[in-house]
Amino acid sequence: MSRINEHTRQLTPKPPVAPRPVDAISLDRGEQPYPPSPLVIEAIRQSAANSHKYPDPNGWELRQTIARYAGCRPENVVLGNGSDELIELVVKTHACAGDEIIVPVPSFFVYGFAAQMLNVRTTNVPRADDYSLAVDPVLAAIRGDSKVVYVANPNNPTGTLTSRESLVELLEGCECAVVVDECYFEFSQQTVADLIDRFANLIVLRSFSKGFGLAGLRIGYAITNEDTAEAMFRSANLFSTNRIAQAAALAALSDVEYTRTQISRILDGRRWLSRELTDRGVLVLPSETNFLFASMRSLEITSADVVAGLKLLGVYIADFGNKPGTDEFGVRIAVGSEAENTALVERLDRVIAESRHRPAVATES
């Protein structure tokens, strides 16, 4: 007899994460290739000296600074242990066990994962063939027990944007909460955060992990109306964001210029990588993020084969083959440093050459 409850036993086990060689090139996790601003490192150092003190549970100074950055009031801001925690907090505060969330797919897997942890179902609604978001099928899927729609904008793994008009149509067309996940805002510069006073059902999520390069510190925030913000804060862990992460985020916002410079380097790398992949016959979607979504279909190499081939050569990219809303040819590649991008392309050529010596995979006509 297990002491672990039935629901927990039903959860999908987390896959084991094998250690990587020290010189591995990891382009599968969507991380920044560059370290954070020197001001951030200094803030971390100073804050570390006070590690024996609990952090401010309200995160008031950071919420005020975020409010100035995002153009809202501090009362609209909820801090989270990465936006992952906020994704879960939204399910927690809006759905009960047995309710459902709606996710246009392909999209970020954590929406479904957070729902599953809380015994909430996920209904996936396929995006259009070009991965754009068609609002009507999403609205048609919404029922009485649909509590939240999650739209990543730009989307992960496709990197593509949904227009402001479509998001407004979605917000106007449903009563349930609509999460617009702007994790990649610093890259896309597109936001609907200015609409929180117009739409009571709008929750915008942002992260310090991507543009600001603080993925290792786990800090993100939500922007929403005061009532929803208060409900989310009420359900959050008491000290969900730690002292060092709060200090680092504050320092990052005091040095936005540094982030802009790093982002422009990444955008240069994205343009270069996109061209190199396209020159090799790979279909690359237009990206508003720090990664590219590529289809290996025209080369007749499955994502599983290309991911495994690159891994043998020390390069890790993300396999999006046969995930909800994708076929067996999709991969996601983070834009790395110049040296990493060059190594990826050079090793991809070896994988492509190798695949020519193997029998071709069957493709749909």
Ligand SMILES: Cc1ncc(COP(=O)(O)O)c(C=O)c1O
């Ligand atoms: C769309 C999207 N939302 C949220 C997250 C999670 O970000 P964080 O590191 O802030 O938890 C990611 C991470 O890849 C993402 O792609």
